[in-house]
Amino acid sequence: MKELNYCWRCGSKLSTKKYEGRERYYCSKCEEIVYRNSVPVAGVFVVRNREVLLIKRGGQPHKGKWSYPAGYLEYDEKPETGAVRELSEETGLNAPEEKLELVATIHLEHPDKYVVGNAYTVSLDLTEGRLTPGDDALDAKFWTLDEMRENLEEVESEKIIDAAEKAINMILKSNN
Numbered sequence: 555m556k557e558l559n560y561c562w563r564c565g566s567k568l569s570t571k572k573y574e575g576r577e578r579y580y581c582s583k584c585e586e587i588v589y590r591n592s593v594p595v596a597g598v599f600v601v602r603n604r605e606v607l608l609i610k611r612g613g614q615p616h617k618g619k620w621s622y623p624a625g626y627l628e629y630d631e632k633p634e635t636g637a638v639r640e641l642s643e644e645t646g647l648n649a650p651e652e653k654l655e656l657v658a659t660i661h662l663e664h665p666d667k668y669v670v671g672n673a674y675t676v677s678l679d680l681t682e683g684r685l686t687p688g689d690d691a692l693d694a695k696f697w698t699l700d701e702m703r704e705n706l707e708e709v710e711s712e713k714i715i716d717a718a719e720k721a722i723n724m725i726l727k728s729n730n
């Protein structure tokens with residue numbers, strides 16, 4: 555994990571200080587603790603039979619790896635809203651927000667931060683539009699769980715596979 559070097563407010567070099575039970579970054583010029591928080595993202599597992607839609611990441615980190623369509627939330631955006639927006643941008647599919655089901659939270663390590671994914675699922679039948687990879691997705695295709703497990707090195711994280719399995723089970727259950 556990258557260190558924080560400079561204060562985002564004033565640009566001064568940061569030191570550290572023990573506060574509220576752990577060592578934290580501190581700006582002696584601002585006389586304030588500089589908190590470092592995880593960053594929320596949101597995305598959607600679209601399920602078709604026993605498969606989930608993954609996109610090939612076009613941006614760093616993990617460029618070229620397959621992951622679920624997801625991205626950063628705008629500062630005032632609800633996770634469900636961000637999830638359907640990212641789905642639309644990266645795959646061309648539009649999902650009704652009220653049909654999303656929450657699957658899991660996915661905690662992933664990036665080089666400079668941790669991201670917490672709010673992962674939803676929806677059945678492909680409930681989406682509209684034509685599957686077209688877009689934005690920072692290089693490609694998009696449906697994967698079975700076996701395909702993901704057999705190609706672990708191509709998938710961003712095993713946590714994606716665990717959540718995909720939950721998503722598939724949730725959709726199969728709600729279709730019965």
Ligand SMILES: [Zn+2]
Nearest residue numbers: 561564581584
């Ligand atoms: Zn400062």
